[in-house]
Amino acid sequence: MxxxxxxxxxxxxxxxxxxxxxxxxxxxxxxxxxxxxxxxxxxxxxxxxxxxxxxxxxxxxxxxxxxxxxxxxxxxxxxxxxxxxxxxxxxxxxxxxxxxxxxxxxxxxxxxxxxxxxxxxxxxxxxxxxxxxxxxxxxxxxxxxxxxxxxxxxxxxxxxxxxxxxxxxxxxxRPGYREKLTSYLQQRAGKLCETCNERIVRNPMRVLDCKVQSCQQELTDAPEMVAHxxxxxxxxxxxxxxxxxxxxxxxxxxxxxxxxxxxxxxxxxxxxxxxxxxxxxxxxxxxxxxxxxxxxxxxxxxxxxxxxxxxxxxLLDDVPLATPDVAVVVLGEEALGYSLAQADVMRKAGLSVVHCGGGSAKRQFKVADRELVRFVVAVGEDEMQAGVVTLKEMQNGQQQRLPVSEVVTVIKGQLL
Structure with missing residues (x-):
């Protein structure tokens, strides 16, 4: 195509x-x-x-x-x-x-x-x-x-x-006013645009709304509804x-x-x-x-x-796009399933989470940077065996290992 x-x-x-x-x-x-x-x-x-x-x-x-x-x-x-x-x-x-x-x-x-x-x-x-x-x-x-x-x-x-x-x-x-307006417009029809001439018959009040400058000049003394x-x-x-x-x-x-x-x-x-x-x-x-x-x-x-x-x-000021709260980085294929499960836990708790898809750690952290996340949750085989995750705050580089049961509370507390 x-x-x-x-x-x-x-x-x-x-x-x-x-x-x-x-x-x-x-x-x-x-x-x-x-x-x-x-x-x-x-x-x-x-x-x-x-x-x-x-x-x-x-x-x-x-x-x-x-x-x-x-x-x-x-x-x-x-x-x-x-x-x-x-x-x-x-x-x-x-x-x-x-x-x-x-x-x-x-x-x-x-x-x-x-x-x-x-x-x-x-x-x-x-x-x-x-x-x-x-x-x-x-x-x-x-x-x-x-x-x-x-x-x-x-x-x-x-x-x-x-x-x-x-x-x-x-x-x-309105009928009496319309009659007066129509008479006024008909006297000036030759100086009005084609659209206004069509409206004189169909809907003369619409002529008042014409944006053509030459028409507006001809309407200076047009009768007004508020006076009738x-x-x-x-x-x-x-x-x-x-x-x-x-x-x-x-x-x-x-x-x-x-x-x-x-x-x-x-x-x-x-x-x-x-x-x-x-x-x-x-x-x-x-x-x-x-x-x-x-x-x-x-x-x-x-x-x-x-x-x-x-x-x-x-007319609005720029509205920032929402960015994910957390990116999940998986270190090693063995922990892939575990990482998916941790992402699911955090989403069910109301956090916005993007999974970086596996592969090299360098590529996954680039994904996290591009997503503008504040936190990265990194999991590898060691974390999986211990039932923990490594939580890294991207703004200052600080990181800590936390039990799975605590990571959502810590993240939400710092997002407030």
Whole structure:
């Protein structure tokens, strides 16, 4: 097989040990913080019915029309690789019969798939951490979800983060705003990019999110949703801000925040950084009160957010790879079985152990050096006959002979 054929698919890459160590740090922080807010982990399938996303995300969205990996399987079913997690979470919540189970707080970690143009921190297969809260009706829930997102990123120690919030209105006030925005955009259509012209008809609010500089110049005086909210949405948005103020969480209102998916309403938010260039959003979400009903369930208020694991990992300081605690060196073939048994004893006691495989002592100690272990347990025929091992501390060269029953205690005591 040629080298070219062995290359991975463009936009899909392997998670090698150094990168996985960063992912694990993000995952551990998520589980720790989300658990403090009484959220529970769920695991959903990668394959979903295509119709689920057509109904929830919207057939005219870029995700469904351009980016989703959808196909017909051997049985004739229309299925896809999930492009996002919220719709699948709603499906799971409905199928699980949880509509009368009170507030459900979920989070999930796993791969998503979108055939978009690969760029810094954006891949066609990417890892995502998502949060969903069902039966969350008021602004207090919104503020707490935002507080949890802020606590999660603070736990990771990511610098230079800014929280931006907006209100997208609701079914009562958004149609009137959409009409005003559409009229404004149509008057400037000739100066907007091709993508924005397509969006004027399909989803005019997405034009506000365009990153093309010439388009942004034309949008300077565009009408803003926050100035056209109904009384209910205005009160809700004010309540969110009061909650964040009470928690001393800094934020700013950004009227240009929109969501690329049709099911969002009222509160929308992003947490951005200047460390990733123009595509600096590291966490985004909002309220989606109509999605459950759109998918056949009862009217249910809900809110959630998602964060790209790879993008978060890029912002972390170096995470040292875990190294083994002990290397076992065997001196002579006669003691090989004995050395394997000692390695097994130490592993069962919770130590990380690498066996150097036998052969010359020089080669085995080179292996131990390469593994960066702190201790070497050396065994030969003499040690085997006496029921002991020779324990060497690699940093200072000190060594001692110990009974097998004591070696684990000594090693653990010095690792603390």
């Amino acid at each position: 040629s080298e070219k054929k062995l290359q991975s698919i463009r936009g899909i890459h392997d998670g090698l040990p150094a990168e996985v160590a960063r992912w694990q740090r993000v995952e551990q922080a998520a589980r720790r913080v989300f658990g403090c807010y009484a959220f529970s982990e769920v695991r959903m399938p990668v394959l979903e019915p295509t119709e689920l996303f057509v109904r929830s995300i919207g057939e005219a969205t870029d995700i469904v029309s351009k980016e989703m990996y959808a196909f017909t399987d051997q049985g004739g079913d229309q299925i896809c690789l999930r492009p996002e997690g919220t719709a699948g979470a709603v499906r799971a919540w409905l199928q699980g019969g949880l509509t009368r189970s009170g507030t459900q707080r979920w989070y999930y970690i796993g791969p998503m798939f979108r055939r978009e143009r690969p760029q810094k921190g954006r891949l066609r297969q990417f890892q995502q951490i998502g949060v969903e809260m069902f039966s969350a009706a008021g602004p207090i829930e919104d503020a707490e979800v935002l507080a949890m997102a802020h606590a999660f990123l603070s736990e990771l120690g990511i610098p230079g983060l800014n929280i931006e919030i907006n209100s997208l209105g609701c079914g009562a006030c 909210l109904c009384d209910g949405c205005d009160d809700h948005f004010t309540g969110v801000q009061k909650g964040l103020d009470a928690l001393a969480i800094p934020y700013r209102v950004n009227p240009r925040i929109v969501r690329g998916l049709d099911y969002y309403n009222r509160t929308a938010f992003e947490i951005v950084t200047d460390k990733l260039g123009s595509q600096g959003t590291v966490l985004a979400g909002g309220r989606y009160d109509g999605l459950v009903q759109e998918l056949g369930g009862p009217a249910t208020p809900a809110i959630g957010f998602a964060a790209g694991l790879e993008r978060l990992a890029m």
